[in-house]
Amino acid sequence: MSVTGLLLIGFLVVHLAGNLQLFSDDTGEHFNAYAEKLKSFGPLLYVAEFGLIALFVAHLALGLRVTFENRAARSQRYALDRDRGARSFASSTMVVTGVIVLVFVIVHLLDFRLREMAPDGLAAMVVRRLSEPAGALIYIVGVGALGIHLSHAFRSAMQTLGLNNTRYDVPIARAGKALAIVLGVGFAIFPLVYFSGAKGSTHSASVRAAEPGATEDVYFLGKGGASLRGFEFRGVGAIEPSHLDDVGDPRSIGREEQR
Amino acid sequence: MSSSHDTHAAHDAATSHGAHAEKKSMRLMLHVWRQRDPSAEGKFVTYKLDDVSPDMSFLEMLDVLNERLIAGGDEAIAFDHDCREGICGACSLTINGQPHGFESETTTCQIHMRRFEDGQTIYIEPFRANAFPVVKDLVVDRGAFDRIIAAGGFITARAGSAPDANALPVPQVAADAAMDAAACIGCGACVAACKNASAMLFVSAKVSHLALLPQGQAERNSRVLAMVEQMDKEGFGNCTNESECEAACPKGISVSNIARLNREYLRALASSD
Structure with a gap:
């Protein structure tokens, strides 16, 4: 193994x-x-x-x-089975x-x-x-x-x-x-x-809009992905605060891409 | 934990329960596994004890229960015990789901009732592993361990009279590691605590303490191969490296010995002799 x-x-x-x-x-x-x-x-x-x-x-x-x-090594199990905390969630699953x-x-x-x-x-x-x-x-x-x-x-x-x-x-x-x-x-x-929807298809933007429950987390991650893309395009030295604001909304990036 | 019970224990209790100078007796609800013989169906039987002294050891508490059972014409609960000093490895028992109870590096005989709560319910079961069949009640047959040791064989180094101290150099690191491994009392708590009922910690301790010393070199390869083969024959499970054995071991044997056992085994497999 x-x-x-x-x-x-x-x-x-x-x-x-x-x-x-x-x-x-x-x-x-x-x-x-x-x-x-x-x-x-x-x-x-x-x-x-x-x-x-x-x-x-x-x-x-x-x-x-x-x-x-x-499993075969212990056919009669303990009525009360408590570990000592050495095993982890990962190891026992x-x-x-x-x-x-x-x-x-x-x-x-x-x-x-x-x-x-x-x-x-x-x-x-x-x-x-x-x-x-x-x-x-x-x-x-x-x-x-x-x-x-x-x-x-x-x-x-x-x-x-x-x-x-x-x-x-x-x-x-x-x-x-x-x-x-x-x-x-x-x-x-x-x-x-x-x-x-931070990158790629336009499909994801519509999916996100349809899932209001997930918006908050998704928005954060989208923002991270979008600013990464900003770095790529403009070069680190060329970023101005106004550009960072621009890439703040992943939806606007999606649209930009479509054009 | 000291074995000089009376004075030491009294002192212990006085300091830890300073507010209650007068020691109260404890009430306990015990669910004890009773099984007439290896083939019989076992079951839990409930016993109530009303006047348990906090200074009793766990086994003394069972002694008291047994005296009552005998006085009442019942059969005493069978359990293993010998030195009652935590060094022989005879006592076993699973106390509330943990081999040798909840205290770390402590055997059943060295747990005192003051560690339990008044009115507590305690489940007492034998060690559970197919390689350790129940003989009666709380007694299991740990002969599988003896057969593994026997499979390891003898060492051919002359045992004779004590050799000159400087004749056989042993590095301090090796001596310490060997001594740590040799601290294993062979009680079987590692098997009982392992969810796979694996005997790897026991075998690794026994293989390690000889493999680390010059006296153990002659049969280093054949010993590990034979002991692992016997271990597999006995029907123990496999190690999945969860370290519950180490946590349950009353002697604190480290799972680093298991890595050494695996290393020794692979080394032996790879060698030509």
Whole structure:
């Protein structure tokens, strides 16, 4: 489990780095070019994908075996069962978060890998999907579960591989938490940004207007995304207070883009 | 916790309950697991005790209950105990869902009733793990641990008379780590506290204390392989690194030993001998 888990973490790091190209330009050309480049590897891509699926399935199978063996080790449960607070929310829900991630990965593959490519490119597909309320929710819940899963995973893997000791335990545990936050929040940025309408499609603006309950948070995130875009366009040195005011309302950015 | 009970305990109580110089007896509601034999169906039986002294140890409280049961013609509650000083590892029990009770680094025999509230309800269960079958009431068979130790075998270093102190250099760090691991009393609280009923903390402590010392080097590889194999045969669960064992261990054995056990195991697998 530890070896397959760490390799999958390696994949996630590369995956997040690839996704960040969605933010490198406004048209999604960079991201589309990256996707095309991956496709151009032809059979090699299938080898890599097969390897990934094999890792994922192996992780799942080992996880199932461990879970069943562990359940079988105590058939008579305690009438009163109290822990001593050493276990964390993440550590005691590894199976639950694992199953959520499994379902999410299947949906994710159906969304972007097993579906026919839209004529306007993969970036547009991603933006459309993540702007939908259902799409955004699925992706936020999926990567949220992933983040929780990872916050226990890294130190646990280090323990299992015997790479932990008293000197490194605290740094390793912290590194694991940091990794979980970077990956969890990193992936969650995409649905948050697209759903809030800070970037990309016009669809999201109408969605937001229809969801009054969500406006406050969404507006904040939208603002952050919009000012990022401001930096890109005008250059850091050229920003004037009046420009910052301009980009304050994400809706105005959306309109600007349409023109 | 000292074992020189009377004076020490009285002093303890006087300082912690300064306002009530007169010690009141406690009333307790006990739900105790009763099981006639390994194959019988067990159940909780409720007992009320009205005059428990706060200075009694938990086991002394059970002794009092047993005397009453015997006087009343009932069968005494079976529970394991031996030294009652927290060093032999014989006592067990799960007190309100926690092996050896709620106090950290304390065995059941070293908990005193003043740590409980007057009128408290206490659930007393045996350690639960399929590898530790219930023998009777609160007594479980921890023979699985003995078989793991036996599988580890003997060390071939000459035991003879005490060697010259400087003949066998042991770095202080290794000596300390080995001693910390050797503090394991083999009580099984780690298994009882683990949600997977895993014996990794126990095995890791036993593997560690020999692997760290020069005397343990000769059979370092074969020992860890044999002990892990026996552990798996006994039907313990797998470690999922939640550290509940460490928190429950009356001797404070660290889970860093589990990392060492994994390291020793991989090292042994990779070696040719």
